[in-house]
Amino acid sequence: MRFKLPQNPNIDDLLSILKKRGVSSVDVERIKRAYLKADECHKGQIRKTGEAYIMHPLATAYYLVELGMDYASIVAGLLHDTIEDTDYKIENLEKDFGSEVASLVEGVTRLGGVKYFGKKGKAEDLRKLLLIMAKDLRVIVVKLTDRLHNMQTVYALPSLKRKKIAKETIEIYAPLASRLGMGEMKGILEDLSFKYYLPNEYKKTLLLLGKDQDSRDVYVSEVVSQIKEKLKREKIKAQIEGRAKHLYSLYKKLERHNNDISKIYDLEAIRIIVGSISDCYKVLGIVHKEWKPLLKRIKDYIAIPKPNGYRSLHTTVFALEGKIIEIQIKTQEMHEEAEWGIAAHWHYKEIKKSKEVPEKLRWINKLLSWQKELGASEFMEGFKSDVFQDRIFVFTPKGEAIDLPEGATPVDFAYAIHTQIGNSCIGAKVNGKIVPLSYDLKNGSLIEIITSKKQLGPSRDWIRFVKTPTALHEIRKWLRGQDKDKNLDIGRDLLNKELKKIGKTVDKISRKDLDFYKAKNTYGDLDSILVAIGEGFLKPKRVLSDLYFSENNIKPKSGIFDKILPIFNKNNRKEPKIIVEGEQNMLLSIASCCSPKPYTPIKGYITRGKGISIHVSSCPNIVNKKDNRVLNALWENPDIYEVSLYIEAENNSDILKKITDILSKMLIEARNINLKKNNISKVTLDIEFAKPNQLKEIVESISDIPEVILVKKLK
Ligand code: MN
DSSP: OOOOOOSSOOHHHHHHHHHHTTOOHHHHHHHHHHHHHHHHHTTTOBOTTSSBTTHHHHHHHHHHHHTTOOHHHHHHHHHTTHHHHSSOOHHHHHHHHOHHHHHHHHHHHHHHHSOOOOTTOOHHHHHHHHHHHHHOTHHHHHHHHHHHHHHHTGGGSOHHHHHHHHHHIIIIIHHHHHHTTOHHHHHHHHHHHHHHHSHHHHHHHHHHHHTTHHHHHHHHHHHHHHHHHHHHHTTOOEEEEEEEOOHHHHHHHHHHTTTOGGGOTTSEEEEEEESSHHHHHHHHHHHHHHSOBOGGGOEETTTSOOTTOOOOEEEEEEOGGGOEEEEEEEEHHHHHHHHHGGGGGGOTTOOOOOOSOOGGGHHHHHHHHHTTTSOHHHHHHHHIIIIISOEEEEEOTTOOEEEEETTOOHHHHHHHHOHHHHHTEEEEEETTEEEOTTOOOOTTOBEEEEEOTTOOOOOTTHHHHOOSHHHHHHHHHHHHTSOHHHHHHHHHHHHHHHHGGGTOOGGGOOHHHHHHHHHHSSOOSHHHHHHHHHTTSSOHHHHHHHHHSSGGGOOOOSSOGGGSOOSOOBTTBOOOOEEETTOOSSOEEEOTTTOOOTTSOEEEEEOSSSOEEEEETTOHHHHTOOSTTEEEEEESSOOOEEEEEEEEEOOOTTHHHHHHHHHHHTTOEEEEEEEEESSSEEEEEEEEESSTTHHHHHHHHHHTSTTEEEEEEOO
16 A cells, blocks of 8 residues: 555546445445535635645545545545535535535544644643544544645645644654554655655655665565565465665664664565464464574564554564565554554444444543543643553563553553552562662563552652553542542642742732632632642642743843844844745835834735735735735744842752753753852842743743752842
């Protein structure tokens, strides 16, 4: 499967593929009707590539057919852009093609509305994404094929937009495809994005790879023909092919190996597809008899599949001339599963069409059911660890495999097995050795949990280091079940400890500060804040920064304009840079009708022959213009904030270095640094930063330095 369109993609060819596959003539007819409808809706629309718009939904449908998706998904693929981009109404679509198709198209449309959230994104957007996914996973499959074709034609877009879409594809859609078991889709999406996402690294990788490509090709085909011969002698039917590694995954791997390409053993792999599982092992035996394997690289993913369900035998052998090559052995079924992943779930071969989420993907539902309980940032973490993080497999003493995110601890493991084991956990052994409960578990380890009969319950400290939403959820549930008064006392102690750092106590929190806090958070009064801290729902550090370091407490500094790079000099006056949507190389000028001052809201207007003129957003000359010549525009770096910090720390010769290291890591410039030493070190410094909420992070990071006793904002 390669996700490439034929020379002349057209609906008749597509329909004949479906007919050959045994799709009923009623369904074929309806798919044709959907195509005609889409064609009618998009009539006259042209893509940036210059092609008629209908080629895009048609390509999407081609790929859905290639994935073996069902009738409703193919129809939804054909119609996926009609609601958003044409006058066709969802009610009419439902009338014409039924509610199943309508709800798929609606899902795809809504998914397109979930804005790019990057790594620091908003939990709310993730929630939306999950909700849409959980309702019907086919929405994601349709969206992925849509994105695939968009990436194949992304060259036609302006470069800024290209980069943004590539980034989104690599950070969101490729990991989603991977988590849904669609390995080939992931690889292709990443490779298509790589060029635009990291252009220099892309070129470097190509160069590294290109050097010996020809001799590698010759070598692979030599090994393939030798294997073919051997299997023929043993009367094993097999399909054997050489398979080049995807470029982006090669780049990631090279990064881990200091760009030493000789350390990459699976640069080229040979894939052997056979008829049965027992043939897989037979072939492995034949290969090992001929060529010595690298001991640590024999992997039996048939007996123990990867967390995303991937099954296959992998081995790396010293083949001809003692050169190393990877060999993958699998059945046709395993091969299809790996390529199609979740898509196989709706495959034609499977008569039962269930909408139910398969076992492997239950995490979506679990995560959703917790979203109400987890705070926004924890929800985000849970989502990231479940979707975007690599997974590890660890084992119970009985040999049962448990799937956890990388960085998971024995406590996560305990809760993954059973709540009761988590709640009574007092220690852990990894491969026979006692380890701390916060220990970072490694793939393949054998874990034994030591429990106590005394029902001690989980420790509040565990909240700091657990990685899975399951563990977090259960620990909090237990803490909540504790006595309310006790939690209130604990909360007061914890918050007092934190407030001490800035010379305050719980009793000294002013009415005004508290009202301000309450306006932004859901807690009604001080007691409920303290109880929430005691129950582990609120972090004392968080309360402290919301109370005293939030954006409303600081004001942008004036007179900063001259610090920003000028882009155009009008009357020799330095002006801050303006960014206009989608455009980069057009001449910019300030409109004389309204001459916007820096940092007032602005829009750009494409003039005839004179580039883009910048107007105040409300300028009457552009406000009523309905044409698409009005563009969004922004002043870059609208605010720079300056704050002086006062820090007290235990005496340590390195304290200044520690502080400035942290600041420079956060790309924060520090000036006017002063150090006075008596029995303690007192540091003052000025910092500048662009986003008001950055101050919280800065203060938290500095107070995380072990010697630091107090961090205070001076002005
Ligand atoms: Mn589309």
